[in-house]
Amino acid sequence: MATEAPPPPRNGTDVDTGSVRPTTEEFVTVQESAEFTELRRTYRSFAFPLTIAFIAWYLLYVLLSNYAGGFMGTRVFGNVNVALVLGLGQFLTTFLIAWLYSRHAANRLDPRADAIRNRMEGDA
Template sequence: MGQPVITTAQEAHWKGPEKPRDTETRWVEISESAEFRGLMAAKARFLIPAILFSFVYYFALPLSVGYFPHIMKKQVIGSINLAYLFALSQFFVAWAVAFIYARVAENSFDVTVNRIKEKLRGRGNP
């Protein structure tokens, strides 16, 4: 009878003297902040070109094999032709894009996210 009713998992883990603010209210506050909008814009400036590049690079192989078969059949090393090398290169390009994203995220995006979280924690938010 004396126990408070816990309605969310967040409330079950709350250690402060008062209940946490409504999650939706905090999310609106975060999403409207200039810092968060800057983070989303920075991610879009990286991700949109990276996705477009990956898309074009991926479809370049079937298109070049279809429209330029005489070039793609050219033997490069023994029986390995240009089409096989291009196909193999797609693995390395995908890994390179993933590696570059991880570096940019670690050095830029994650720093901004941590700054936003620290700002909220400094005001008494979990």
């Protein structure tokens, strides 16, 4: 049997956290602000190029695997061939991009987002 809990207050203090809940109008105002636009631009200028580069790198690997079997089968050393090296490179670049994004977010995105959030919740 489900019970209906009363909705939280629309604008006022959240009982659990003590922070102020912004209104829809306040969200729209922040979304249109230069500070938020800069935050979004900073995110996109990092995420979009790396996403495109990784997809291109992945598609190159797939295309080489399908159409350049002789090249991909070339032995690098022992039983290790070009396909294995490039395949492991896919994992390496995945972890590298995740690490780079983590640093980028911690240094450039999170402080700006925290400042916006604190101002909206009335902490600053």
